[in-house]
Amino acid sequence: xxxxxxxxxxxxxxxxxLAGDVTHVVAMRENLEAHALGAKHGITRFLVDxxxxxxxxxxxxxxxxxxxxxxxxxxxxxxxxxxxVRPGDHSHDxxxxxxxxxxxxxxxxxxxxxxxxxxxxxxxxxxxxxPRP
Numbered sequence: 001x002x003x004x005x006x007x008x009x010x011x012x013x014x015x016x017x018l019a020g021d022v023t024h025v026v027a028m029r030e031n032l033e034a035h036a037l038g039a040k041h042g043i044t045r046f047l048v049d050x051x052x053x054x055x056x057x058x059x060x061x062x063x064x065x066x067x068x069x070x071x072x073x074x075x076x077x078x079x080x081x082x083x084x085v086r087p088g089d090h091s092h093d094x095x096x097x098x099x100x101x102x103x104x105x106x107x108x109x110x111x112x113x114x115x116x117x118x119x120x121x122x123x124x125x126x127x128x129x130x131p132r133p
Contacts, residue, residue: 013045018053024065035075045119055091066098082115
């Protein structure tokens, strides 16, 4: 299996780890499994670790993934997602852009601690969102 999905040790977010070449087919399976686990545990925060994976989808497949597959699926559209990539890997950049344009809260990080801080951040009454790294 090119991915694994589990609840984080502190129970505050779902961790998905993907390896190898990733396409929209694999990403969709991972998303559905992760969001089902999140729903089961009442979790809406997701850390997607792709430090061992490379996106190999075409632009057309990426658009179909974001605008067709994700929209018609059982994913939680209000979820906050942090994608952890290895430094210098830009194969996931276009996916982030298209998913954000489709209305999903997805951000790429190269530092795991920053990604987790982003997931766990809760706004105060007069507090702005943390700056994008």
